[in-house]
Amino acid sequence: MDIESFRKQGKEVIDNICDYYQNLDQIPPMSVVKPGYLYKIIPHEPPEEPESFEDVQQDLQSKIMPGITHWQSGNFFGWFPSSNSFPSMIGDMYSNMLNIVGFNWICSPAVTELETMMTDWLGKLIGLDKRFLAVNPDGTEGQGGGSIQGSASEAIIVAMIAGREMTLDRHRGDNIEAEIDGMRHRLVAYFSDQTHCSGQKASNIIGCKACIIPSDEDYRLTGDALLDAIRRDKAAGLIPFFVCGTFGTTNTTAIDDLVGIADVAEAEKLWFHVDAAYAGSALSCPEFRPLASGIERADSFNFNTHKWMLISFECSVMWVADSTHLVNALSIQREYLPRVKGEKTFVKDYRNWQLPLGRRFGALKLWFMMRMHGATGIRANIREDVKQAKWLEEKLLEDGRFEIMAPVVFGLVVFRIKPAAITSTKILPIDECVTNKANIDLVKAIHADNRVFLVGTNIKGKDVVRVSIGSTIGTQQHVENLLDVVLQLTTSVIEQWS
Amino acid sequence: MDIESFRKQGKEVIDNICDYYQNLDQIPPMSVVKPGYLYKIIPHEPPEEPESFEDVQQDLQSKIMPGITHWQSGNFFGWFPSSNSFPSMIGDMYSNMLNIVGFNWICSPAVTELETMMTDWLGKLIGLDKRFLAVNPDGTEGQGGGSIQGSASEAIIVAMIAGREMTLDRHRGDNIEAEIDGMRHRLVAYFSDQTHCSGQKASNIIGCKACIIPSDEDYRLTGDALLDAIRRDKAAGLIPFFVCGTFGTTNTTAIDDLVGIADVAEAEKLWFHVDAAYAGSALSCPEFRPLASGIERADSFNFNTHKWMLISFECSVMWVADSTHLVNALSIQREYLPRVKGEKTFVKDYRNWQLPLGRRFGALKLWFMMRMHGATGIRANIREDVKQAKWLEEKLLEDGRFEIMAPVVFGLVVFRIKPAAITSTKILPIDECVTNKANIDLVKAIHADNRVFLVGTNIKGKDVVRVSIGSTIGTQQHVENLLDVVLQLTTSVIEQWS
Incomplete structure (x- = not known):
C-alpha cells in the first residue's frame, strides 16, 4: 500500500468510523456469535x-x-465505560504515524517531555497534591511525578515493586544480602475483598503473599481492619510492606477509609497505593474531592483515563510522590541505552518507571483530548453521567420493586429486584437464594433481549444488576431506554416466577 | 468534536500523515532540542x-x-527498526474505533478468536513447530498457542512466571506450602551477558536471582557454559528454573547455541524461553530457519512484529508449547469476569496469558497487514533489508579502513574503524583505547551531521558503530547515502587524530 493509496483508503476508513458511530443505535450492543x-x-x-x-x-x-460487542454504543452499560473521543483518536493516529519506541529521552525528546507535562496537567486537573507533580512551580524537579502505564494492573505491580524495594532497603542497613533475600517470601501485601483482582494477581507475579481483608458493611477497607491484619501477620513472622486502598471499587464504587489506611500505613511504614482506576476521573470536578481525603498521603496514585476520561484504551496514569525506590527497583543500564546528562526533570527515563522497556507516544492523545475538550468539557462529561445515574436510581426506587445496593456516587447504579417484589405460588419462601435466581434471570433476559447491555455481579453473596453509565455518545435518552427495558423485563421475570 | 467535524478533520490528519511520509527525506532524522x-x-x-x-x-x-527523532525515516538506522505499514495503521484505527477492553471472550468474541487465529497464522508464517499452535489441523485444541504481549520484556516476565510455577509445582508433591515459599528466593534464572537487559529486569520484578553467563567469542550463550553455571549454583543450594536463549541479540544479532541450551534445559528441567524480539521476523523466509534449530524444543518463543514485520508498536507475539503453568500462575477468578462454557480453543481467556487484565484488539492490525502484504510481501521486505546490509558490509570491507565486528546475518551491520586505519603523530600507540575514542568520535560526528541516524554500542570493551537496516520506507539509495556519510566522516575523524 503506497502513500497515495493510503491517502484515499485512509479517508474511506475515516468515513467508515464516522458511519459506525452514527449507526451505533441501530446495532444490538452484544455479539451473539457462538464460540x-x-x-x-x-x-x-x-x-x-x-x-x-x-x-x-x-x-x-x-x-x-x-463478533463485536459494542463498547462505544450508547446502549452499552457493561463493566466500566471505555470512553473514547475523536481528539484522542487523532492523537493516536499521529502516535502511530511517528511510531516511536520511546524508551528514553533521546529516542524522541517530545515523547518524554510531553509525558512529564501532560501527567502534570492531568494531576492539576484532578486536584492532586503537589507532591505528586514532576515540576515544582519554580521549574525545578519535584521528587515525584506521573507516568503512563498500560493499565491499573501494571500500576499495582509497579507500586508493589517500589514498596518491596523501600521495605527491603530499610532492612539493608542491618543485614547482609542473603538475609534480605530470606525476607522476600515473608513479605505480605494488603487488599480488601473488594479490591480489584489485579492486586492478588500482582502478588502472584512479584511472588509475595496477599492478605485479603474483609470489607465492612459499606464494602470499604478500614484502617482498623488493616491494623488487625498487620498485627496478626507480624506475630506470625511476616513482613507487611504494601497496602492498596481503592477510590471507587469495581463492584459498587465504594471508597475505602483512605485516611484510616494512611494512618496505619505511616505508622507501619507500608507503601500506600491508591487505585482509582474508574473513579479517579471524577476528581476533575471539585465537588468529588472531599471524598478523596487521604489520597494526598499516598505513596502512589493511579487512574485510567481510558475508563472515564475520553481517552482510548490504553492509558493508565500513575503518580508517585517519590520516584527513588521505583527507579532503583526497575532501572537497568546497558551500553545501547544512553542517558543524556542534563536537567533531570525533563530527561526522565520512563522505562525505569514501568515494566517494559519500550513505550508508545501516549501523551499525544492526552494532549489532543485535554486541549480540545478543555477542563470544562471533561467535567461536563462526568457530571452528565452522574446526573443520569442519579436519575436512574430515583426511577428504580420510584418503581418500588428494586433495592439500590450501594450509594450512587459516580456513574454506577447497582440494584436488584427485592425479595418483597417477587411473588411465587411455586417456590416458598422467597429467600436470598430465590432472589439471586430472579436477578440472574433478569440479567439473562436483558442479554437475550439485547437492546441494552449490562452485566451482573455478586456482592457478598447477593446477585445484583450493575449499570455503568459513561459511554461517550450516551445520552439521557439511552438511560431512559435502559430503564424501559429493565422495567419491562423485570415484569416478565417476576411473572415467570409467580 | 462531533462526528461531522471528525469526518472532515480526520481526513486532514490522513493527508498530514501522507505528507509526513512523503517529506521524511527532507527532515534531519534526529531531534536536536535541548532538555x-x-x-x-x-x-x-x-x-x-x-x-x-x-x-x-x-x-x-x-x-x-x-522534539521528534524520526524512527520512520529512511535515514534512521538506530537501535532496531520500528517498522510500520499503512495496513497496520488502518487496523489500529479500527481498533481505536471499537475501543474494546478485551479481557475475555464475552467482551467481544472476535477479539479473542482473531487473536487465536492470527497468532496461528503468524506461527505458520515463520515455520514454528506445530506444538506452539493453538489449533490442531483437525480443529481441536492444542496444548499451546500464541498471544499478543506489549513487548519482549513482558514476554520474558510472563515466561519466567510460568517457569517458576512449573518448578515450584514439581516440588509441591513432596513439600508443604511453607517449604515451597522458602524455595522462592533460591530460584535462579540464566541469561548471557548479551541477553537483552529485560531479562535481568524481569528477575528483579518477579524477585528471583539472575545469573549472567559470559558469552563465548562469537557472543553466544552455549549449553556448556550454562551447564557449568547450573552445577555451581546447585552446589551453592540454588534452584535453577529458567533459561533465556536469544535468536539475534541486540548488540550483534548473535544466535545462542539453542540446541545445546535445549539439551541442558531438558536434562535440568528448566523452562526454556527463546527471545527472538528482532530476528524472529526473518523466520518468515525459509532460508533463515536452519539457524533457528533448537527453537522447536523451547517452552516459549517470542518475537516483536513491531520491530521488523511492518506492524506499529506495540505487538509482541509470544507462543507457549503448553499453557498450563502460565494460566495456573496468572489466572484470578472474579464474579464480574464471567467465563463462557464451551469449546476451550476459541474462548481463551488471554488475560490469563499476560500481566494486565485489559487488552486492545491487537490482532486486527496483524490481520490487515498479513492480508494486504501477503507472505510474499513480508518475505520480500526482509530479504531486501538483508541484501542492503550485505551490500553495506561489502562496501565497508572494500574501503579497507573498517572491520566488521560480527557476521552480518540479518539487517544489522556492526563495524568500527580498525586500529590500523588510525594514524596519529600525537598519540602512540594506537591501542584499543584510542580506537574506542575514534569510533565514539565517529558516532558523535554522524549525530552532529544529522543526515543519517545510528547509535554506537560497546561489545566486550570495544566501542563500535551499529547500523540497523529495516525502515519500512528505506531503500538501497538510503543505504548508499549512509555509506557516503560514514566514509566522509571517517576521513574527518582520522584527520583530526593524525
Missing part, C-alpha cells in the same frame, strides 16, 4: 499473495463485526 | 475552555515535531 464462529469462516493460513484493501474491508464488515 | 525545551513553550496548566483542532494541529507542527 469458534470465526474459525469456520476465515482461512487457517495467511495468504501467500497480497489481497486488496477492499477485500479485507469487506471481511471486516461481514466476518469481524458480528 | 526542557517543551516546558518553555507550552502552558503549565490544561486549558479551561476547549481549543480548536487547528490550534492543536499547528502546535503539533511547531512545538512537538522539533
Whole structure:
C-alpha cells in the first residue's frame, strides 16, 4: 500500500468510523456469535499473495463485526465505560504515524517531555497534591511525578515493586544480602475483598503473599481492619510492606477509609497505593474531592483515563510522590541505552518507571483530548453521567420493586429486584437464594433481549444488576431506554416466577 | 468534536500523515532540542475552555515535531527498526474505533478468536513447530498457542512466571506450602551477558536471582557454559528454573547455541524461553530457519512484529508449547469476569496469558497487514533489508579502513574503524583505547551531521558503530547515502587524530 493509496483508503476508513458511530443505535450492543464462529469462516493460513484493501474491508464488515460487542454504543452499560473521543483518536493516529519506541529521552525528546507535562496537567486537573507533580512551580524537579502505564494492573505491580524495594532497603542497613533475600517470601501485601483482582494477581507475579481483608458493611477497607491484619501477620513472622486502598471499587464504587489506611500505613511504614482506576476521573470536578481525603498521603496514585476520561484504551496514569525506590527497583543500564546528562526533570527515563522497556507516544492523545475538550468539557462529561445515574436510581426506587445496593456516587447504579417484589405460588419462601435466581434471570433476559447491555455481579453473596453509565455518545435518552427495558423485563421475570 | 467535524478533520490528519511520509527525506532524522525545551513553550496548566483542532494541529507542527527523532525515516538506522505499514495503521484505527477492553471472550468474541487465529497464522508464517499452535489441523485444541504481549520484556516476565510455577509445582508433591515459599528466593534464572537487559529486569520484578553467563567469542550463550553455571549454583543450594536463549541479540544479532541450551534445559528441567524480539521476523523466509534449530524444543518463543514485520508498536507475539503453568500462575477468578462454557480453543481467556487484565484488539492490525502484504510481501521486505546490509558490509570491507565486528546475518551491520586505519603523530600507540575514542568520535560526528541516524554500542570493551537496516520506507539509495556519510566522516575523524 503506497502513500497515495493510503491517502484515499485512509479517508474511506475515516468515513467508515464516522458511519459506525452514527449507526451505533441501530446495532444490538452484544455479539451473539457462538464460540469458534470465526474459525469456520476465515482461512487457517495467511495468504501467500497480497489481497486488496477492499477485500479485507469487506471481511471486516461481514466476518469481524458480528463478533463485536459494542463498547462505544450508547446502549452499552457493561463493566466500566471505555470512553473514547475523536481528539484522542487523532492523537493516536499521529502516535502511530511517528511510531516511536520511546524508551528514553533521546529516542524522541517530545515523547518524554510531553509525558512529564501532560501527567502534570492531568494531576492539576484532578486536584492532586503537589507532591505528586514532576515540576515544582519554580521549574525545578519535584521528587515525584506521573507516568503512563498500560493499565491499573501494571500500576499495582509497579507500586508493589517500589514498596518491596523501600521495605527491603530499610532492612539493608542491618543485614547482609542473603538475609534480605530470606525476607522476600515473608513479605505480605494488603487488599480488601473488594479490591480489584489485579492486586492478588500482582502478588502472584512479584511472588509475595496477599492478605485479603474483609470489607465492612459499606464494602470499604478500614484502617482498623488493616491494623488487625498487620498485627496478626507480624506475630506470625511476616513482613507487611504494601497496602492498596481503592477510590471507587469495581463492584459498587465504594471508597475505602483512605485516611484510616494512611494512618496505619505511616505508622507501619507500608507503601500506600491508591487505585482509582474508574473513579479517579471524577476528581476533575471539585465537588468529588472531599471524598478523596487521604489520597494526598499516598505513596502512589493511579487512574485510567481510558475508563472515564475520553481517552482510548490504553492509558493508565500513575503518580508517585517519590520516584527513588521505583527507579532503583526497575532501572537497568546497558551500553545501547544512553542517558543524556542534563536537567533531570525533563530527561526522565520512563522505562525505569514501568515494566517494559519500550513505550508508545501516549501523551499525544492526552494532549489532543485535554486541549480540545478543555477542563470544562471533561467535567461536563462526568457530571452528565452522574446526573443520569442519579436519575436512574430515583426511577428504580420510584418503581418500588428494586433495592439500590450501594450509594450512587459516580456513574454506577447497582440494584436488584427485592425479595418483597417477587411473588411465587411455586417456590416458598422467597429467600436470598430465590432472589439471586430472579436477578440472574433478569440479567439473562436483558442479554437475550439485547437492546441494552449490562452485566451482573455478586456482592457478598447477593446477585445484583450493575449499570455503568459513561459511554461517550450516551445520552439521557439511552438511560431512559435502559430503564424501559429493565422495567419491562423485570415484569416478565417476576411473572415467570409467580 | 462531533462526528461531522471528525469526518472532515480526520481526513486532514490522513493527508498530514501522507505528507509526513512523503517529506521524511527532507527532515534531519534526529531531534536536536535541548532538555526542557517543551516546558518553555507550552502552558503549565490544561486549558479551561476547549481549543480548536487547528490550534492543536499547528502546535503539533511547531512545538512537538522539533522534539521528534524520526524512527520512520529512511535515514534512521538506530537501535532496531520500528517498522510500520499503512495496513497496520488502518487496523489500529479500527481498533481505536471499537475501543474494546478485551479481557475475555464475552467482551467481544472476535477479539479473542482473531487473536487465536492470527497468532496461528503468524506461527505458520515463520515455520514454528506445530506444538506452539493453538489449533490442531483437525480443529481441536492444542496444548499451546500464541498471544499478543506489549513487548519482549513482558514476554520474558510472563515466561519466567510460568517457569517458576512449573518448578515450584514439581516440588509441591513432596513439600508443604511453607517449604515451597522458602524455595522462592533460591530460584535462579540464566541469561548471557548479551541477553537483552529485560531479562535481568524481569528477575528483579518477579524477585528471583539472575545469573549472567559470559558469552563465548562469537557472543553466544552455549549449553556448556550454562551447564557449568547450573552445577555451581546447585552446589551453592540454588534452584535453577529458567533459561533465556536469544535468536539475534541486540548488540550483534548473535544466535545462542539453542540446541545445546535445549539439551541442558531438558536434562535440568528448566523452562526454556527463546527471545527472538528482532530476528524472529526473518523466520518468515525459509532460508533463515536452519539457524533457528533448537527453537522447536523451547517452552516459549517470542518475537516483536513491531520491530521488523511492518506492524506499529506495540505487538509482541509470544507462543507457549503448553499453557498450563502460565494460566495456573496468572489466572484470578472474579464474579464480574464471567467465563463462557464451551469449546476451550476459541474462548481463551488471554488475560490469563499476560500481566494486565485489559487488552486492545491487537490482532486486527496483524490481520490487515498479513492480508494486504501477503507472505510474499513480508518475505520480500526482509530479504531486501538483508541484501542492503550485505551490500553495506561489502562496501565497508572494500574501503579497507573498517572491520566488521560480527557476521552480518540479518539487517544489522556492526563495524568500527580498525586500529590500523588510525594514524596519529600525537598519540602512540594506537591501542584499543584510542580506537574506542575514534569510533565514539565517529558516532558523535554522524549525530552532529544529522543526515543519517545510528547509535554506537560497546561489545566486550570495544566501542563500535551499529547500523540497523529495516525502515519500512528505506531503500538501497538510503543505504548508499549512509555509506557516503560514514566514509566522509571517517576521513574527518582520522584527520583530526593524525
